[in-house]
Amino acid sequence: MNTYIRPIYTFARSRSLFFFLCVLCNLCGQTLAQDFKTVHDGIEYAKVSKEIGGLNVNIDLLRLDLKKVRLDVHHAMDAAIGTEKTSSIAMRHGAAAAINAGFFRLDTSIFAGDAAGTLMIDGDLLSESRDSRSAILIANAPGATRVVLANLDIWANMHMGRFSYPLNGVNRERKDNEFVLYTPEFGRSTLTSSGTEYIVRRGRIVKISYSGSSPIPADGFVLSAGDKWNDDPYKRLKVTNPSRIVLRRGFDNNAGDFVAEDITNGVSQLISGSQVSLTWEKEKSNKAFAETRHPRTAVAKLNDGKFLMITVDGRSESSGGISLQDLAEYLLSLGAVDAMNLDGGGSTTMFLDGKVVNTPSDKEGERKIGDAILVTLRKKPPAKSKK
Known part of the structure; x- marks a missing residue:
């Protein structure tokens, strides 16, 4: 319904009403x-x-x-x-x-x-991003x-020499077709039941396990590949491999160059x-x-x-x-x-x-x-x- 204001409101009365509303708004703000x-x-x-x-x-x-x-x-x-x-x-x-x-x-x-x-x-990084969802970044x-x-979107890759492999997740339940990183914050072991797991200390593979639930070293991490994850690391990740394993991550977001401690x-x-x-x-x-x-x-x-x-x-x-x-x-x-x-x-x-x-x-x-x-x-x- 349209509101019609009759012309009996003079400029002076309108100004008074405006002033009253301003005071009322200020009082509302003061109350808050x-x-x-x-x-x-x-x-x-x-x-x-x-x-x-x-x-x-x-x-x-x-x-x-x-x-x-x-x-x-x-x-x-x-x-x-x-x-x-x-x-x-x-x-x-x-x-x-x-x-x-x-x-x-x-x-x-x-x-x-x-x-x-x-x-x-x-x-x-204790958990990967999901669906470019909102995040609070703190420094x-x-x-x-x-x-x-x-x-925010976060990507994480495992690098070995000239080869790079994307990680599907960090510190979570791993599916059969995934490649997941487990860090000491996850707990004592990966809690997996199968797959191929690469135990890494100081950037070197020290052991490969095929039975799951591998212990996570305090000074390293575990890379866990599900039984249905078919990629080249099976051919290249070996205990005797001289190349160091490096984990890298990147951020795609609208936060500019902000460097966060917590997210x-x-x-x-x-x-x-x-x-x-x-x-x-x-x-x-x-x-x-x-x-x-x-x-x-x-x-x-x-x-x-x-x-x-x-x-x-x-x-x-x-x-x-x-x-x-x-x-x-x-x-x-x-x-x-x-x-x-x-x-x-x-x-x-x-x-x-x-x-x-x-x-x-x-x-x-x-x-x-x-x-x-x-x-x-x-x-x-x-x-x-x-x-």
Whole structure:
């Protein structure tokens, strides 16, 4: 229905109305600012309950000054597989705050907790990328932490002399037709049942096994080829081969030359350049995932330079969850410049000062997850002595 404004509104009255609306908007912004309470130098926390899309939602927010805190990705049990509660990971590492992070394999197998996309910790690649999905890239410099949100592809190759062979995966269950790398972070052995496995130490093949489940050397790695993986390495990879084996990786992304220490995965991008930008279709997710009101975990870079972590509770009478579109629009209203969605649903967890502050949706309570982003206070430099 079109709205018709009668000409009885004079310029003066219109100007007054405009002024009133401006004041109202400013008050709304001030109210939002007042919701945040400083809990540590560099960490502000807010709990908000509001109606979005006709349902009430409970929202927990952490607003961080990246000059005063650092961000680190940690996997459950400090390994490449396995699961652990967000709160447990945070407490083990002495974090002030944390949220659950990347998507992961959620089942009862021995591979539970395997990242369902990129995972890199302290520069070590623990899991390969998947479907050019969204990722958060973190670098902790001495003066401040830098964060980039980007769509990411990682490739990894094994080089031996003039020969190069692409790897199908890193630290995960290997299929019969795949060539997979296993590093010490995966565990004591490859957990395979068959195939040809090349145990490498200091760049040299020290043993070839044909029975699977090879031990992974602490100072090396294992290259595992499935029985149906037919490629030239069968002919060239030998214990007596003089060529050194070198692993190389590369990044195809929109993050420029940014060098990250830690990376974890998400689906999907929410905001790019201060505009709503949902990429779930490009990232091969589905409409139900995007549009259903799920519990959500997300991160955002704000226009004032601060960094935001957010959880939205769902699947309860008190909090109805949120779609990706509504989540993006809400983050935009908070001043988000770039934002991405992390693992949600029953995984959604926010930890602060020794306790979980949101309400996880699983009936058992907090869920064990694959990896988390931890917030740690930076140590203040010592005061300069007076002369």
